[in-house]
Amino acid sequence: MSVVLEVDNQVYSAEDLVPLLSQYQMLPKLAQEILIDRLIAEVECTEEENTSTLNQFCQQNQLTSDEQVEDWLNKQGMSREQLQKLITKRLRLEKFKQVNCNDQVDAHFIKRKSQLDRVVYSLIRVERPEIAQELYFRIKDDENTFSALAMEYSQGTEAQTGGLIGPVEINAPHPKIAQILATCQPGQLIPPARVGEWIVIVRLENYLSAKLDSPMRQRMLDELFNQWINEVTKQKVSFLSSPVTS
Incomplete structure (x- = not known):
């Protein structure tokens, strides 16, 4: 052997x-x-x-x-x-x-660009619809900041950052959240929506368009x-x- x-x-x-x-x-x-x-x-x-x-x-x-x-x-x-x-x-x-x-990079980037764009967004997720509704109106009416309410009420890890998430590629969040973000304008507050077991409030903070720079080309x-x-x-x-x- x-x-x-x-x-x-x-x-x-x-x-x-x-x-x-x-x-x-x-x-x-x-x-x-x-x-x-x-x-x-x-x-x-x-x-x-x-x-x-x-x-x-x-x-x-x-x-x-x-x-x-x-x-x-x-x-x-x-x-x-x-x-x-x-x-x-x-x-x-x-x-x-x-x-x-x-020679195929440019075409591949154009094909992939909608998935490569990045977003910064704020998120609050709670289990009870009535709480989500109350928080939504408190933010909308400027009674409280999104950040303060996220830190107090949100039941995910985003509470540690005041609800702020990103920048992340737009397909990184839950598909339903990604779909919401894709139709938003920066600063737009979205009414409570069910995503899986959670009721979420989402606000798009910034939309970062992907660019074909040197790292992206690689x-x-x-x-x-x-x-x-x-x-x-x-x-x-x-x-x-x-x-x-x-």
Whole structure:
């Protein structure tokens, strides 16, 4: 038996690992990583990029000499070539995304924008409709501030912030609250409405339109690639037999 892993004095052979990968539902992820490695196999890094990533890796792992690097490689069962592929994988994958997905980012953002817009809103939730109705009129008639009543009466964690929630993406709240917010104007107070077990009072404070800035562009790029690689994985990966030992 060829031992490849020891955990808490328990040794595992290569044959033991396949059933474990299946048991822990890691085979699909492994298959996807294999596909990604094949996709980016021809993507190259410059000498400067190779050196920079190696230096960063050594700093992060406190490897200050060639001897320490060799010792780390031996413990991991890796060659220097494998290490270089590992530490440049993220960079090479980003280059692949730029070449293959970047021209779709604008259209994807437009398609997703209504879900990416953010809101700041105030919320009070109580169990009894008559209390909600009273609080609503006290806020509407300026008898009390929304914040003060939320801190005193609201039965959720929002009481700690005076009812204020956000900024959050507009699809983050309960679907019914999200639907209410999508039709509001900033400053608009919404009469009590039932949402699940609660009666809620909502006021939209601010509406923040999503912008295709650098972080958002990266997010859209990642979404496009993840959608694509998930589809490719479904099409090209098959588990031919159950890897469970008897």
